[in-house]
Amino acid sequence: MKFRHLLLGVAAAALVFAAAAQQPIVIKFSHVVAKDTPKGKASEFFAKRAGELTGGKVKVEVYANSTLYKDKEEMEALQIGAVQMLAPSLAKFGPLGVKEFEVFDLPFIFDNSAELEKVTQGPVGKSLFAKLEPKGIKGLAYWDNGFKSFSANKPLKSPDDFKGLKMRIQSSKVLEAQMRALGAIPQVMAFSEVYQALQTGVVDGTENPHSNLYTQKMHEVQKYVTLTDHGYLGYAVITNKKFWDALPADVRGQLEQAMKEATTYANKIAKEENDGALEKVKASGKTQIYIPTAQERMALKKVLVKVHKEMESRIGKEMIQEVYKETGFDPAKL
Numbered sequence: 001m002k003f004r005h006l007l008l009g010v011a012a013a014a015l016v017f018a019a020a021a022q023q024p025i026v027i028k029f030s031h032v033v034a035k036d037t038p039k040g041k042a043s044e045f046f047a048k049r050a051g052e053l054t055g056g057k058v059k060v061e062v063y064a065n066s067t068l069y070k071d072k073e074e075m076e077a078l079q080i081g082a083v084q085m086l087a088p089s090l091a092k093f094g095p096l097g098v099k100e101f102e103v104f105d106l107p108f109i110f111d112n113s114a115e116l117e118k119v120t121q122g123p124v125g126k127s128l129f130a131k132l133e134p135k136g137i138k139g140l141a142y143w144d145n146g147f148k149s150f151s152a153n154k155p156l157k158s159p160d161d162f163k164g165l166k167m168r169i170q171s172s173k174v175l176e177a178q179m180r181a182l183g184a185i186p187q188v189m190a191f192s193e194v195y196q197a198l199q200t201g202v203v204d205g206t207e208n209p210h211s212n213l214y215t216q217k218m219h220e221v222q223k224y225v226t227l228t229d230h231g232y233l234g235y236a237v238i239t240n241k242k243f244w245d246a247l248p249a250d251v252r253g254q255l256e257q258a259m260k261e262a263t264t265y266a267n268k269i270a271k272e273e274n275d276g277a278l279e280k281v282k283a284s285g286k287t288q289i290y291i292p293t294a295q296e297r298m299a300l301k302k303v304l305v306k307v308h309k310e311m312e313s314r315i316g317k318e319m320i321q322e323v324y325k326e327t328g329f330d331p332a333k334l
């Protein structure tokens with residue numbers, strides 16, 4: 001009789017093992033923007049390719065629009081392994097202790113995405129990812145979004161127009177300095193809370209690429225949008241390092257390929273997504289779009305570029321100089 005029980009036990013264990021062996025590896029990918037945005041679409045693209053290239057061994061579950069975690073929570077969730085992948089804005093790594101990422105927040109430091117890609121794909125991008133590893137985080141890719149416009153419930157044409165305005169920002173000391181340079185009052189706030197804060201007047205204005213402005217319906221509660229392109233917003237796709245290193249080597253290689261393809265896709269669609277969103281904002285008639293004159297934009301640039309020097313102690317003069325070298329930016333030429 002005992003032998004029979006033993007056989008039954010072994011058979012049951014084998015079944016459990018076989019079932020476990022068939023269970024896919026689940027990657028929870030959490031982010032805070034709408035699905036219909038560059039990051040939203042790129043995360044879905046990655047999920048699809050990851051499933052295809054691993055032959056179903058990996059299942060990526062994308063949780064969009066802060067449905068699983070919102071800003072600050074998501075980074076903590078990644079570090080404890082409650083989620084496996086994020087793509088936070090480059091402006092949100094200061095609280096993690098990697099403040100050098102805020103070099104990307106310096107106003108007017110990039111003229112276009114090509115200059116940006118030289119930095120993310122070069123030594124600066126690599127050195128920043130290396131700084132994440134002691135935090136238990138592995139950087140996988142940089143995904144583009146775009147350049148930011150300011151919005152508020154009053155016209156923003158000259159630096160003086162910002163005086164006294166409560167302006168929502170991401171959790172970045174560089175962005176705080178940017179708003180203070182304009183005489184505005186910076187208010188760090190989770191992305192998921194911005195629409196309501198604008199609607200109720202908790203804050204007067206903010207800054208965003210047009211895909212975020214539109215998909216969060218901020219244009220419905222902001223009377224004016226000024227197309228300044230004064231600063232950049234992009235992403236670092238990151239994973240929990242322990243999780244990533246423990247993956248079977250073949251699966252990790254297939255996921256790297258899926259990420260490579262998703263990055264190409266993300267960077268290809270970013271500009272068209274933002275241009276399309278701006279057209280929809282214009283068509284809505286809900287807000288007034290203002291294009292600053294060359295003189296007005298230069299006046300804004302002259303005020304904001306002073307933040308570069310002010311932030312040397314936080315970001316590192318060498319890091320800023322390295323970016324200048326890659327992009328050819330020279331503040332002395334202003």
Ligand code: LMR
Nearest residue numbers: 032033088089170191212
């Ligand atoms: C923001 O908080 O404004 C952005 O980082 C949101 C995003 O992920 O694009």
